[in-house]
């Protein structure tokens with residue numbers, strides 16, 4: 001990974017269903033930097049995240065994450081690369097409800113081939129660090145929204161990925177839980193050197209980020225006015 005930027009996007013365009021959603025997008029971010037992407041509903045923010053993660057192919061341009069050209073990854077290698085490079089946090093946590101919090105948090109490690117003892121010990125430590133040790137053995141389906149998001153952050157961090165992509169991570173939370181989850185998320189760059197890119201509709205969430213960007217009409221631009 002060396003000194004490559006955590007994110008280096010050049011001339012990225014993407015069309016979905018015949019509609020161009022991203023046009024000539026450039027974006028760089030360094031390790032430990034936090035960015036927030038805002039923009040109208042349907043403007044392509046989630047599509048941008050999918051392109052950054054190599055889940056959706058670009059129609060033009062390149063995406064490099066920590067020096068790896070995402071578009072050049074072979075299908076068989078992409079999943080393993082994604083597992084160790086990118087952590088995802090979604091709006092509703094997207095945990096497996098029948099599994100306990102600690103089982104959810106350990107999943108990326110288990111899928112990646114880490115032994116059970118190490119995977120569970122890592123997951124337990126992360127849950128403790130994130131303030132949800134007491135729900136470690138509870139089924140994810142009974143957790144509160146705020147607890148779910150903390151477990152989701154633990155899961156995203158479990159493989160120690162250099163990049164976290166968070167898509168409306170506070171969209172389902174009240175004001176207090178939003179503040180708590182933001183404090184947690186935006187601490188990650190400082191604590192672990194993680195690069196954090198958050199998609200949000202909420203200006204107060206975007207306000208936590210080092211840089212704010214707006215996606216409109218397929219164009220991504222820096223915004224100083226949030």
Ligand SMILES: Nc1ncnc2c1ncn2[C@@H]1O[C@H](COP(=O)(O)OP(=O)(O)OP(=O)(O)O)[C@@H](O)[C@H]1O
Pocket residue numbers: 016017021039040041042043044045046047048
């Ligand atoms: N697989 C797909 N096939 C066809 N259209 C799609 C597909 N995925 C997304 N779209 C469309 O692309 C547009 C952008 O979707 P996207 O989810 O990226 O927007 P968004 O900015 O994240 O929106 P929101 O803020 O409402 O979540 C939407 O109009 C959506 O319906």
